Amino acid sequence: MESESVPPMRNLAENHFSVQSNGGSEQVPLKFPFIIGVAGGTASGKTTVCDKIISQLHDQRVVLVNQDAFYRSLSSEQLEKVREYNFDHPDAFDTELLLSCMETLSHGRAARIPNYDFKSHKSTEPSRLVNPSDVIILEGILVLQDSHVRDLMNMKIFVDTDSDLRLARRIQRDTVERGRNIENVLDQYAKFVKPSFEEFILPSKKHADVIIPRGADNDVAIDLIVQHIRTKLGQHDLCKIYPNIFVIHSTFQIRGMHTLVRDTQTTKHDFVFYADRLIRMVVEHGLGHLPFTEKQIITPTGSVYTGVVFCKRLCGVSVIRSGESMENALRACCKGIKIGKILIHGEGKKGRQLIYEKLPSDIASRHVLLLDPVLASGNSAVKAISVLLGKGVAESNIIFLNLIAAPEGIHAVCQKFPRLKIVTSEIDASLNKDLRVIPGMGEFGDRYFGTG
Secondary structure: OEEOOOOOOOOOOOOEEEEEEOOEEEEEEOOOOEEEEEEEOOOOOHHHHHHHHHHHOOOOOEEEEEHHHHEOOOOHHHHHOHHHOOOOOHHHEOHHHHHHHHHHHHOOOOEEEEEEEOOOOEEEEEEEEEOOOOEEEEEOOOOOOOHHHHOOOOEEEEEEOOHHHHHHHHHHHHHHOOOOOHHHHHHHHHHHHHHHHHHHHHHHHHHOOEEEEOHHHOHHHHHHHHHHHHHHHOOOHHHHHOOOEEEOOOOHHHHHHHHHHHOOOOOHHHHHHHHHHHHHHHHHHHHOOOOEEEEEEEOOOOOEEEEEEEOOOEEEEEEEOHHHHHHHHHHHHOOOOEEEEEEEEOOHHHOOEEEEEEOOOOHHHOEEEEEOOEEOOOHHHHHHHHHHHHOOOOHHHEEEEOOEEOHHHHHHHHHHOOOOEEEEOEEOOEEOOOOOEEOOOOOHHHHHHOOO
8 A cells, every 4th residue: 555645634614503402502513524535547446445445334334425426417419429428527527516415414414416327327316315424435536636525535545456457347347237338338448538547537646645556455455544544533523624633542541630630629739740741741742743764773782773863953932821831841851942932912803912922043944842731712823823934934843732622723723724733632622702611621821830
């Protein structure tokens, strides 16, 4: 299995639907599905790959949507010259309808999928009702060709199969299932299928996150894909939407520390002790996202050990004042690290304003660990990140470290800065009307420094 770097995935604001309760209504967050696109040449084995993925995800709700269902119905004039019609061209599909249906499904609502008849070359009634699912697989030759469709996907797969094998499979399929003769199939292949593959389908391969050589025969690749899907399904819904969010794997130990720091009865001494432990874990997790190079060293036994060294161009930046609580953990992990400071304040018409900043003069050439234990509305974070960008720091060189984060803050930061990384120990439920994180842990700075 080959893999390429994963581009930023779709950015969606959190959606809600209303349910009636005791005469009123309350807002319930919708569950976002994990959307997979599976592309490849005609008869490359895409459907078989999808079937194998679905069979291994038997304990999840999975639905398969075929791009073929969105072929445009042919007019009478087009039917008279059907042998001259290119079914492998992007214009042969109603991409706007496909996009509309996929967006509906991605927001947790049922959608009606057309029913296309390959013998009459028309959409027929009744259409197919597809209900919301945990996993939605969109399969078709050109599903990776349109950028708007790609942006809805959490994972993009290209099934790569030898062209001779694809042609043999197409002949068998079209003659047996679609009532065509071999001469017509070969003529269509030479005129349209092969040229369209080279012009439209093959170039879309570069957008794939995973390329599967040998198609459905590659059991190792399919097993790894299923393992990745299961990992994502076990994560918070926001991790499925934004690939740049990293939540520390929750254990009973971490939940126990969260219980103590969130408890209003916890003493200042205990709050600081357990907050420091959580901060240390977040900092160490954040350091794991820095670039590194391999290095061989000699151990005291005279043996060679192949390890890694991380980038040395690193600094921390704390958002005053609660962010300063994270500085000691960073210094403990990175001896002698430079630390800058940013103070953001104010709301109202002018919004958040920069009050003070003291940053390393060479910060533009460094990777930056931005420190703020609570990501709430995201207003201060957006302003602080904008300050760093204004100093020349590359967006992809910023790692934002929090103890807890609210969905509203995650949306605000990730939609504006999709290339930075957010590392947190828990994602909370929401913000209240006062823009405080719920369930939250109160005013972190006051509790940590004892100034409340």
